[in-house]
Amino acid sequence: MNEWLKNGFFLGLGAAVAGTEKVQTYLDDLVSRGRITPKEAEQFADELIKRGETKEQEWTESSKTKMxxxxxxxxxxxxxxxxxxxxxxxxxxSLLKERQMKDRNDDNE
Structure with a gap:
């Protein structure tokens, strides 16, 4: 089970990295063609990261509940x-120890 979770984590991580690289390439292309400014590209990337973090938290909570x-x-x-x-x-x-001590004391009397 542990291996299954680890593989799922790495699969998700790989998808996130690949997705991030594709988004960055796309944004760089838009900037180079003058369709958006570098600042707009940065803002868009930041927004995507925030959305991703929110979804990750939702997924984590959902996964915990399901597990x-x-x-x-x-x-x-x-x-x-x-x-x-x-x-x-x-x-x-502790009750057993107390009982054993009591029994020993009773035997000694």
Whole structure:
């Protein structure tokens, strides 16, 4: 599963880099032909970056939700589940130690 996520990340990263390069080439071409100014090209590129970041955040949140749902459907424990189990285990261990100490004290009397 981890390899699958990593491959998906690199695929997205590669697409973003390729897309960025194509946009920059297109903007450079528009500037060289005098259709837009360098400042307009920069503003357009900045706007695209902002939109991309917004979409990335939306995708990340959506992906997290879907992954949590998938893990839940598969019956996998969450981090919170594991922390609750660890707390219970720690509590039970301390109760067991107390009981063992009490039993030893009762045996010594």
């Amino acid at each position: 949590k749902s998938m893990f839940n459907d598969m019956g996998l424990a969450t981090r919170d589940d594991l922390e609750r189990v660890e707390e219970k285990l720690t509590h039970l261990e």
